[in-house]
Amino acid sequence: MLVVSDPPHDTIVKEEAAATVLGLPLDHALNKIRFGAPEVLAATDPDSAADTAISLKVAGLRVAMRDGVELTRVPWPTIVASFELDHDGLRAEVGGGDVVEIRYDEPVLAVSCEPPVDFVPPEGWAGPIPAGTSVSGPAAADALEWVPHLDLYFQRNGQLRRISIDGELMVPLVAECESRFKQLRLDTRLEGVRPRRRFVAGEDGFNPDQRKRYAFGTLLLRHALESIEPELRDLTQYELGSRLAYLLRAGTLA
Numbered sequence: 001m002l003v004v005s006d007p008p009h010d011t012i013v014k015e016e017a018a019a020t021v022l023g024l025p026l027d028h029a030l031n032k033i034r035f036g037a038p039e040v041l042a043a044t045d046p047d048s049a050a051d052t053a054i055s056l057k058v059a060g061l062r063v064a065m066r067d068g069v070e071l072t073r074v075p076w077p078t079i080v081a082s083f084e085l086d087h088d089g090l091r092a093e094v095g096g097g098d099v100v101e102i103r104y105d106e107p108v109l110a111v112s113c114e115p116p117v118d119f120v121p122p123e124g125w126a127g128p129i130p131a132g133t134s135v136s137g138p139a140a141a142d143a144l145e146w147v148p149h150l151d152l153y154f155q156r157n158g159q160l161r162r163i164s165i166d167g168e169l170m171v172p173l174v175a176e177c178e179s180r181f182k183q184l185r186l187d188t189r190l191e192g193v194r195p196r197r198r199f200v201a202g203e204d205g206f207n208p209d210q211r212k213r214y215a216f217g218t219l220l221l222r223h224a225l226e227s228i229e230p231e232l233r234d235l236t237q238y239e240l241g242s243r244l245a246y247l248l249r250a251g252t253l254a
Contacts, residue, residue: 002043004040009061017055071228076138076140080164081093081094090104093134107185107253121146150173153253
């Protein structure tokens with residue numbers, strides 16, 4: 001069971017109490033309290049997770065409990081090759097020339113992921129996928145690791161679907177979606193988040209120090225995700241954040 005932060009938290013947080021519940025030094029706890037995007041705070045059995053969630057709420061943090069298995073039910077992204085916003089809805093071309101259509105009157109959850117303006121991807125990054133290319137699955141999540149993109153979650157024939165639009169013009173795209181979609185729920189908490197690198201054993205800069213607990217890039221988080229599903233252990237920060245954002249707002253697609 002995962003205890004997930006759901007910021008923004010209360011105006012006044014009992015910081016020392018929260019640090020005690022999290023088992024962290026105050027400075028590490030403050031980083032979590034101030035972090036504006038959803039992240040995993042604890043991963044444990046249901047009873048312990050419930051106790052942790054209640055104690056954190058008493059301390060002033062907004063948190064939610066989610067079964068880790070729910071992460072596996074969120075589909076991998078499909079990066080669209082092209083899209084247009086026409087009179088009735090969004091039309092996106094995906095792999096094989098297939099077209100996905102989302103009407104403006106459909107419930108849609110949009111998660112906007114955008115690095116800070118001064119962000120520089122790490123040396124050796126191959127760059128975004130070529131324009132006009134559609135990629136799906138884990139490869140798509142990897143391709144979006146350092147790239148501004150908009151994830152659109154919607155239902156189709158009783159199944160959750162997800163497409164991702166990547167590019168530099170996220171601000172006007174988000175504004176267009178807000179103005180056109182009548183039942184859009186927009187989550188912008190991953191905007192301005194500097195994406196951290198994934199844990200790599202033995203590489204400089206990846207400290208397995210468990211005082212940071214389940215912060216992204218720690219060995220503890222990697223182990224927790226791997227225990228849910230091996231394919232989840234190497235999720236990028238934006239991929240994990242987008243899935244958590246969906247799980248916290250899944251009811252908006254009902």
